[in-house]
Amino acid sequence: MSQLGQVAGILGKLNNEYQTTTPKKLKLIDAYLVYVLLTGIVQFAYCLLVGTFPFNSFLSGFISTVGCFILGASLRIQLNKANQSTFNVSPERAFADFVFAHVILHLVVVNFIG
Amino acid sequence: MARLFIFAVGLLLFASVWSSSLNVDGSSKRLLVLLDNLGLRESHSFYFKQLKDRGYSITFKTSDDSSLQIVKYGEYLYDHVIVFAPSTKEFGGRLDAEVLTQFVDAGGNVLVAGSNTVGDVIREFASECGIEFADDKSAVVDHLNYDLSDDGQHTLIVASPNNLLSSELIVGQAKKNNLPFLFRGTGMSSDPENPLLLDYPATVGKRTLLISVLQARNNARVGFVGSLDFFSNDFFLSAAQPNNGKKSDKSGNQDLAVALTDWLFKQRGVLRSRNIHHYLKSDKSTPRFYTVKNDIVFNVQFDEFVHGKWMPFNGTDVQLEFVRIDPFVRTTLANKGGQLEAQFRVPDTYGIFKFVIDYNRVGYSHLYSATQVSVHPLLHTEYERFITSAYPYYISTFSMMAGAFLLSFLVLYHRDDLPKKKAE
Numbered sequence: 001m002s003q004l005g006q007v008a009g010i011l012g013k014l015n016n017e018y019q020t021t022t023p024k025k026l027k028l029i030d031a032y033l034v035y036v037l038l039t040g041i042v043q044f045a046y047c048l049l050v051g052t053f054p055f056n057s058f059l060s061g062f063i064s065t066v067g068c069f070i071l072g073a074s075l076r077i078q079l080n081k082a083n084q085s086t087f088n089v090s091p092e093r094a095f096a097d098f099v100f101a102h103v104i105l106h107l108v109v110v111n112f113i114g
Numbered sequence: 115m116a117r118l119f120i121f122a123v124g125l126l127l128f129a130s131v132w133s134s135s136l137n138v139d140g141s142s143k144r145l146l147v148l149l150d151n152l153g154l155r156e157s158h159s160f161y162f163k164q165l166k167d168r169g170y171s172i173t174f175k176t177s178d179d180s181s182l183q184i185v186k187y188g189e190y191l192y193d194h195v196i197v198f199a200p201s202t203k204e205f206g207g208r209l210d211a212e213v214l215t216q217f218v219d220a221g222g223n224v225l226v227a228g229s230n231t232v233g234d235v236i237r238e239f240a241s242e243c244g245i246e247f248a249d250d251k252s253a254v255v256d257h258l259n260y261d262l263s264d265d266g267q268h269t270l271i272v273a274s275p276n277n278l279l280s281s282e283l284i285v286g287q288a289k290k291n292n293l294p295f296l297f298r299g300t301g302m303s304s305d306p307e308n309p310l311l312l313d314y315p316a317t318v319g320k321r322t323l324l325i326s327v328l329q330a331r332n333n334a335r336v337g338f339v340g341s342l343d344f345f346s347n348d349f350f351l352s353a354a355q356p357n358n359g360k361k362s363d364k365s366g367n368q369d370l371a372v373a374l375t376d377w378l379f380k381q382r383g384v385l386r387s388r389n390i391h392h393y394l395k396s397d398k399s400t401p402r403f404y405t406v407k408n409d410i411v412f413n414v415q416f417d418e419f420v421h422g423k424w425m426p427f428n429g430t431d432v433q434l435e436f437v438r439i440d441p442f443v444r445t446t447l448a449n450k451g452g453q454l455e456a457q458f459r460v461p462d463t464y465g466i467f468k469f470v471i472d473y474n475r476v477g478y479s480h481l482y483s484a485t486q487v488s489v490h491p492l493l494h495t496e497y498e499r500f501i502t503s504a505y506p507y508y509i510s511t512f513s514m515m516a517g518a519f520l521l522s523f524l525v526l527y528h529r530d531d532l533p534k535k536k537a538e
Contacts, residue, residue, distance in 0.1 A: 025528050032521045039510050046506050054504040061507030068514045072521070079525070095525060102518050109511055114504070 029076045033069060040065035060112040067105045071098055145170040145379075146184060146192040148177040150199040154342075158198070161345045164372050168381070169422075170194070182207025184217055194379045197226045200342055202233040211238035218243075223335045223378050227342040243328055245338050327378065333479040337378045345371050383477045384419040385427060390485055392469060395457060403488040404460055405496070412469055413455040414447070414483070426452020435470045438463070447471075464491040 022030075040062060047058045078087050078094035145165065149155065155162065155174060166172060173192070175182060177199035184192055185208075195217065204210070218224060226236060232247040240247055327337040343349055350368040376382050393400045395409040404410060412434060416427035428449060434456045436443035442461040447454035460467075466488050473481040500508070 025525065028524050028528065029521065032517060035517060036514065039513065043506060043510050050503055054501045054507075057501065057504035057507040061510045064511045064514045068518055071518075075525070095522070098525075099522060106511075106515050106518075109514075113507060113511055114501070 023081075026076055026080060029072060029079070033072050033076070036065050036069045036072060040069065054114060057113050060109045060114075063112075064105065064109040067109075068102075071101050071105070074098075142193040143168075143170045143379075144192045145172045145194045145196065147172055147174050147196045148182075148199045148202075148205070149174060150177060150201060152176060154198055157347055158345050160347050160350050160368065161371055164368075165375065168376075170379075176206075177202040178204070178206040180206045182209045184209060184213065184222075190217065190220060190222060192222070194223045195225075197224065197236065198342055198345070200227060200229040200233065200236055201231045202235055204233075204235050211235050211242065214239050215242045218330060218334045218336055219332065221332055221334050223380060225337045225339070225375065225378050227345065228338065228340045229342045240338060243336050243338070245323075245326055245328075247340070325374070327374070329479070331480065333384075335378045335380065337374060339374075377477070380419070380479075381422070382420065384479050385473065385481045386417050386419075386424070387414050387471065387481060387483050388417070389413075389415040390469075390483065392485065392487065403490050405490050406460060406462055406464055406492055408460045409457065410460060411455065411457045412447075413453060414471065415453055416481075417452065418478075428452065429473075429475075431475075432471065432473050435472070436461070436467055437470050438465045438467045441470070442467070460489055464489050 043058070043061050043065065047062075052058055075094055075098045077083055078089055078097075079091055147162070152174065162172065177197070182205055184190060184195065195214070214224065224239075226240065228236065228247055231250050232240075237247055324340045325338070327335065329335050339345070344367055349365060350371075352365060373382075390412075391400070391414075392410060392412045394404075395411050398411075416429070416432065417424040418427040419425075428451075430446070430449050432447045432449070432454055434443075434445055434447050435441040436458065442463065443458050445456045445458055447456045466486060469483075469485040469487070471481065471483045
């Protein structure tokens with residue numbers, strides 16, 4: 001019981017730290033990532049319910065959410081100043097990568113969705 | 115016991131069908147009549163006159179005539195043969211049981227009459243057809259249904275038309291007229307294990323057949339009547355006086371004999387099909403190939419040979435099958451004055467299909483027609499463009515794109531509220 005209390009305490013502290021120390025831009029990206037995650041979960045649940053009939057459509061929709069999540073996450077990593085030591089790229093470069101990769105991703109997704 | 119008079123129709127298994135160019139319809143009428151002695155021409159003159167009136171060109175010959183031949187230089191000289199020579203041991207000339215069997219193989223029709231003595235060659239031909247005559251010097255005896263003018267042995271029997279096969283094509287109006295028949299002769303039996311035999315008699319005592327007819331796979335017809343006297347003038351004209359029934363002024367022999375001969379020699383019960391068309395229901399065109407799930411219409415014209423002419427056939431039970439090894443569709447064709455038509459939807463399977471009509475009914479010739487068509491699967495542009503059940507996926511994909519687009523604006527133009535301003 002006390003362990004549960006400990007976990008709750010840790011989570012509360014995590015949340016607190018997050019709210020105070022994270023820059024707003026990164027919080028926006030985090031919100032976007034949550035949205036993408038939810039869309040992915042909804043799609044997967046729909047496929048489980050209805051069946052895999054147009055399997056290519058399901059795959060392309062799901063991969064689009066997964067891809068967007070990954071690209072958003074990598075943008076966040078690269079824009080976080082705390083990571084400057086390992087990821088030494090300028091924000092412009094990070095953004096350019098983000099856009100370029102998105103273009104390719106959506107091209108492929110729309111082609112595969114049928 | 116009452117049921118002695120039985121018609122049996124069976125299909126024969128001939129090993130090979132030779133050129134069946136003989137007798138496709140009843141228009142050819144060369145008839146050869148083989149007699150025991152030429153005196154039969156007078157004693158059976160009514161019957162032969164009826165045949166002559168119907169347009170047959172008859173050749174009379176005795177069965178041991180040494181110039182007898184039915185095939186010359188590979189072509190048959192006659193279309194039909196009547197054998198009124200039951201006591202023949204061997205035919206003269208170039209005729210024997212094998213030649214007669216080949217004649218039937220090629221499409222010729224034969225009528226054979228038996229009597230108390232049946233010769234070897236007749237027995238041989240009959241056994242080729244699956245019929246076995248009773249032993250020599252035996253006669254069909256019916257102690258319950260004999261005619262009053264019988265000589266005491268009860269061999270002259272009166273048979274009731276109730277035992278006839280109910281096929282108007284074969285027996286004509288005989289069943290309707292309800293006149294009894296006079297019969298004196300021998301009986302036959304046929305193979306009881308033949309699965310194609312109709313009207314199998316119910317008990318062993320009734321296995322005696324007095325008249326039997328067969329239609330072979332190539333539609334040639336062979337008839338065996340156990341009594342030569344059945345066709346005689348005496349029997350045609352005399353009254354039938356059964357010991358246990360009422361007297362009738364005329365026996366039904368003449369009607370039955372003539373009707374039977376008509377059927378045997380292809381004047382009745384012959385079918386043909388022509389004008390097979392199949393097309394799409396929507397625009398009545400016949401494409402080079404059909405596609406899965408098309409609606410198609412099939413029609414064919416059926417004719418029946420009646421009284422010397424081809425008339426439209428009016429049966430309503432002709433079935434059409436759409437077969438690719440197994441039938442996928444089986445429908446009944448609707449009959450509009452001889453024009454049979456059916457509509458159906460091509461199944462959801464592609465491949466090579468055949469329109470098969472296989473019409474096999476008692477008294478009619480067997481009609482089989484198969485027309486081959488190919489059915490293609492849908493082209494990739496013929497599928498529906500957007501699948502309804504995939505709309506969630508379409509929506510989510512575009513929402514991802516919109517979200518990423520918005521995010522990029524935010525990332526570019528967001529300004530932190532911290533003193534350290536980030537340019538753009």
